[in-house]
Amino acid sequence: MSRLVDIGENAVVGRLIEQLGRACENDDQLVVGPGDDCAVVDLDQADRYQLLKTDSIVEGIHYLSETAASKVGWKAVARVISDFAAMGGMPSHLLITIAMPPQTPMSYLEQLYHGMQNCASLYGATICGGETSSVPDGAAAVISVAATGWVEKNRCVRRSGGKAGDLVMVTGSLGGSITGKHLSFSPRVNQARWLTDHFEINSMMDLSDGLGCDLPRLAASSQCGYLLNENNLPCNEGTSVDQALGDGEDYELLFTVSSQIANSLRASWAKQFPDLKLSVVGELTERSEEVVVNEQGWQHFKR
Amino acid sequence: MSRLVDIGENAVVGRLIEQLGRACENDDQLVVGPGDDCAVVDLDQADRYQLLKTDSIVEGIHYLSETAASKVGWKAVARVISDFAAMGGMPSHLLITIAMPPQTPMSYLEQLYHGMQNCASLYGATICGGETSSVPDGAAAVISVAATGWVEKNRCVRRSGGKAGDLVMVTGSLGGSITGKHLSFSPRVNQARWLTDHFEINSMMDLSDGLGCDLPRLAASSQCGYLLNENNLPCNEGTSVDQALGDGEDYELLFTVSSQIANSLRASWAKQFPDLKLSVVGELTERSEEVVVNEQGWQHFKR
Numbered sequence: 293m294s295r296l297v298d299i300g301e302n303a304v305v306g307r308l309i310e311q312l313g314r315a316c317e318n319d320d321q322l323v324v325g326p327g328d329d330c331a332v333v334d335l336d337q338a339d340r341y342q343l344l345k346t347d348s349i350v351e352g353i354h355y356l357s358e359t360a361a362s363k364v365g366w367k368a369v370a371r372v373i374s375d376f377a378a379m380g381g382m383p384s385h386l387l388i389t390i391a392m393p394p395q396t397p398m399s400y401l402e403q404l405y406h407g408m409q410n411c412a413s414l415y416g417a418t419i420c421g422g423e424t425s426s427v428p429d430g431a432a433a434v435i436s437v438a439a440t441g442w443v444e445k446n447r448c449v450r451r452s453g454g455k456a457g458d459l460v461m462v463t464g465s466l467g468g469s470i471t472g473k474h475l476s477f478s479p480r481v482n483q484a485r486w487l488t489d490h491f492e493i494n495s496m497m498d499l500s501d502g503l504g505c506d507l508p509r510l511a512a513s514s515q516c517g518y519l520l521n522e523n524n525l526p527c528n529e530g531t532s533v534d535q536a537l538g539d540g541e542d543y544e545l546l547f548t549v550s551s552q553i554a555n556s557l558r559a560s561w562a563k564q565f566p567d568l569k570l571s572v573v574g575e576l577t578e579r580s581e582e583v584v585v586n587e588q589g590w591q592h593f594k595r
Numbered sequence: 596m597s598r599l600v601d602i603g604e605n606a607v608v609g610r611l612i613e614q615l616g617r618a619c620e621n622d623d624q625l626v627v628g629p630g631d632d633c634a635v636v637d638l639d640q641a642d643r644y645q646l647l648k649t650d651s652i653v654e655g656i657h658y659l660s661e662t663a664a665s666k667v668g669w670k671a672v673a674r675v676i677s678d679f680a681a682m683g684g685m686p687s688h689l690l691i692t693i694a695m696p697p698q699t700p701m702s703y704l705e706q707l708y709h710g711m712q713n714c715a716s717l718y719g720a721t722i723c724g725g726e727t728s729s730v731p732d733g734a735a736a737v738i739s740v741a742a743t744g745w746v747e748k749n750r751c752v753r754r755s756g757g758k759a760g761d762l763v764m765v766t767g768s769l770g771g772s773i774t775g776k777h778l779s780f781s782p783r784v785n786q787a788r789w790l791t792d793h794f795e796i797n798s799m800m801d802l803s804d805g806l807g808c809d810l811p812r813l814a815a816s817s818q819c820g821y822l823l824n825e826n827n828l829p830c831n832e833g834t835s836v837d838q839a840l841g842d843g844e845d846y847e848l849l850f851t852v853s854s855q856i857a858n859s860l861r862a863s864w865a866k867q868f869p870d871l872k873l874s875v876v877g878e879l880t881e882r883s884e885e886v887v888v889n890e891q892g893w894q895h896f897k898r
Contacts, residue, residue, distance in 0.1 A: 296704065296729070297697035304701065304727055311708055312722050315659040319721040321687070333688055333743075335645075337638060346690040346741050348728050384624070384638055387649040387740045389692075394600035401599065405614055418622040419615050421634040424607055425651050426599070434728075436692045438649050438741030440636075463763065533896045 296383045327513070328451050329378035329497055330441065340442045345375045348389075348436035355475070363475040365407025369437045371500070373415050374543045375480035377496040379450070380488040381443030382481065387414055388422035389436040394431045404435070415481055417441075447488040449547070454495035454514030456578040458548035461557075462571055466503060467531030469541035477543045484545055486564060491557050503573070503594055504537035508582065514548075516576040523587035526571040533586070535574035549574055602840030626764060630816070631754050632681035632800055633744065643745045648678045650855055651692075651739035658778070664703045665707050668779040671738045674803070676718050677782035677846045681801040682753070684746030686718055687783065691725035692739040698730045718784055720744075734788055740765040740834025750791040750848070750880045757798035757817030759881040761851035764860075769806060769898070772844035774823040799850035806842030806876065809849055811885065817851075820880040825889040836889070851879055 296304055309326045316325035323341060324332035330343040349371070351357055355364045369386065376383045376496050388408060390401065401424075410420050417439065427433065463480055480498070487493050499506050503525070511518040527536040549557060554572065560572045577583070599607055612629045619628035626644060627635035633646040652674070654660055658667045672689065679686045691711060693704065704727070715722050720742070730736065749861065766783055783801070790796050798817050800808050806828070814821040830839040852860060864873045880886070 294701045296699050296701060296727075299701055301727065304619065304704065307701070307709055308704070308725075311705060312712065315716060315721055316710060316723060319688075319723070322700045322721060322723055322865070335638065335640060337640065342638075342743075344688060344690055344724060344743065346692050346693060346724070346739070347726055348692045348739065350694055350728055352731055352732055353729065369792055385634065385647060386646055387634070387741055389649050389651045389741075390737075391651060391737050392599065392651055394598065398597045398599060398602055398610070401607065401611070401836070402614060405611055409615065409618060418618055418625060420619060420622070421629045421647060421649070422611075423650055424604065424611070425653055425737075426656065427653055427737065428655055431827050432730050434694050434730070434737045434739075436649070436651065436694075436737075436739045436741075438690055438692075438739075439646065440645075440743065440759075475682065499894070500674070519669050520635065589729055594666075 309470050320340055321571060324450060325328055329375040332448060339444055341445055341448055343376055343379055343381045343441035343443055345372050345441070346436065346438040347372045347375065348434055357463065359475065360402035364406035364435065365404040366411045367475050368412040368437050368549040369478060370479050370503040372415070372439045373411065373481060374498045375594040376441040377479050377481040377484040377545065378496055379443055380447045380484050380493065380496065381441045383415055383439050383441040385440045385525045386419045387438045391427045391434040393431060393433065394426050394517045396431050399400045403544055414590050415479065415576045436471050449488060449493045450512035451495055451497050451510050454510060454548040456574045456576055457551060457575040458494050458534040458587050459551050459554045460507065460518065460548050460574040460576065462499065462503065462526065462544055462546050462573055464542070464544040464568055465526045465528040466542050467536035467539045468528045469539055474541040479543060482544045483565060483568065486548065490560065491549060494548050494550065496545060497544050499542040499544045500540060502538045502542070503546065507574070510546060514576060517581050518574055519583045519585065520574040522584055524571055524573050526569050612749050614791065627753060632678040635751060636781040642747055644748055644751055646679055646682055646684045646746055647745035649676050649738055649739065649741040650675045650678065651760045654736040656707050662778065664706035665710035667738070668707040669714045670778050672711045672714040672781050673780060675740045675742045676714065676720070676784060677801045678897040679744040680782050680784040680787040681799055682746055683750045683796065683799065684744045686742050686744040688743045689715055689720055689722045690741045691722055693725070694737040695732045696734060696736065697729050698732050718782065718846070748852040752796045752802050754790060754798055754813050754816035756820055757813060757879045759819050759879050760854060761797050761879040762854050762857045762875050763821065763851050763877040763879065764804065765802065765829065765847055765849050765876050767847040767871055768829045768831040769845050770839035770842045770846065771831045772842055777844040782846060783848045786868060786871065790850065793855055793863065794852060797851050797853065799848060801843040802847045802849050803843060805841045805843040805845070806807065806849065810877070812848060814879060817879060820882045820884050821877055822880055822886045822888065823877040825887055827874055827876050829872050
C-alpha cells in the first residue's frame, strides 16, 4: 500500500489532477484548471477573468508556535497574493479558515487576523468571511486562505506559455528565506502588473519551492527543456548556490520572455524598480533535456 | 488571558467579524460580508451575484479516522453546497485543501476525492484546484473546501430578512444525524431553488448546529424575537425534542415566510416534494423576548 510520503507531493498532486481532469474538461467556464498558480474562470465579464486560489500553512511546518501571530497572518495571506501576482492578476476577496486548539488565546487569533488584514488591505483585497474550527489540543494549527482575484483576459500569464529560446528571468535574490523573509516578504504584485502592462510575458509563476524545483515545473508546463546558468544566480548574501536553488519560500517571480525584448525589458526594469534585482538565469530549450551550466562547465540536471 | 474555549465559538466569530467590519464596509463590491451562510459579491454581472463560502471538517471532530474516505469527501463538499442552498443559490467552482499526515495511504486520498467529486458533479459544481499539505504524523487531518457559487440578484435570501409575524418553517426531520445522515445527506439545493422561484422567502439559513442554536441566530440577524413550538418539531424517529433541537448536522433548510402565503406554500410543497416533510415550528416576533411553547405550556428560552 503506497502512502503519501512514498509517492511525494508532485506525484500525489499529479494523480489527483488526473482524477479531476474529465470533470474540468467538461466545464465551459473553466479556462485553466488544476496545475497552474491559480484556476482561471470566465464569468462572462467583458474583459476580465476571475482567478481562484487556496493555500494553507501548518504550524510546525510553515511556521513555529513561537512565531508572532501577526507575522503568521501576514505570511498566510501574502502566499496567496503571490499566486495572483504569478498570473499577472490582483486579489479581491479572501475567505479564512482557522483550525486551532481550544486552548489558543483569543489575543493570538486577533493578532493573526491583524496580520492577515494588513497584508490584504495593502494589496486591495478584503477578508469577507471564513470559519473558525477547533482541532484537538496538542494538534497542529492549520490556517487556510481561499481567495478570488481577477486579471485582464489579455494579461493573464500561464506557466505553459513559455517558448524554446525564451530567456528565463527571476526577480530579487534567492535562498535563505528561513532566516526571516518567509514571514515578511512582499508579494510581487506591482512588478507583475508592470511587466504585463509593458511587455509580452510568455510564462510566469512564483518561486515557492525553490528555483531548482520550480524551473523544471515551468519548463514541463511549457513543454520545453531548459538551461540553467548557476553562475548567474542572484544568491542572497551568505547563501550558496545549492541554497538559492533549494531553500524555497523565495516568493519571487520566475518568468520567460522572448530574447528579442530582454534587453529593453531589463533597461526599463532598472529604471522602474532600481532597488530590486532582475537576473537572467537561463533559457528554455527545444529539447526535453535539462542542462545546468556552472563553474565546472555544464552538467545534465539531476536533482 | 482568555482562550478560545472560554469565549465560545459564537463570541470568537463575533469579535473577529467586528475586527473585519470596517474593511468590509469600504468594499463596494461586497453585498453581504461575514455572518451569513455565504458572502455575497457583486461582480457587475447583469442579473447575478457571486456567492463565496469556505468550510472545513476535522478528523476526530466531524468524522472518525475509520469512516470510509468517500463518505468523508461527500460530507466535506455537501456541507458547503448546503450553504449555497441556504442563500437560494447554486455552487459553481470548488477548491480543496487537504492537510494530512504523510503516512496516509494514497488510496484514502483518492477515495476522498472520489466522494467529493460525486457530490460536486451531482450539484453542477467543478473541483478546479486545491492543495495538498502535510500535518505531522499523528495530527488530525483537516479537509477544507472553498467555493464560489451564484444566485440571481432577486432570489438571494439572507438570514436578516425575516419580519415579525413570519412563520418559521423547516424541511425534513431533525435530530440523530450522528447515526448516519451527517455523512450522506443531500443538500437542499433543489428545494431552495424551488422555494425562491415560487414564493417570497424572507429569510433562510441551513441547520448545521441544531434548531435550538440556529433559530436564535436567524432571529437575531433579522432583529426579531421568536416563538418556538416544540410540540410541532419534526423529530427523527427515535430522537427526543432535546436531540432535535441540539444534535446539529441536520443540513435542512430553516426559513421564514409571511403567514399570508404559508398555506399556499405548504400545499404546493406537498405536491412538489411529497417525500420530504415541511413543518411550521414557530414564528418571528416583534419583541426581543424568546418564547418556547411545549407540552407544559410556554417558557422563556434558556439554553
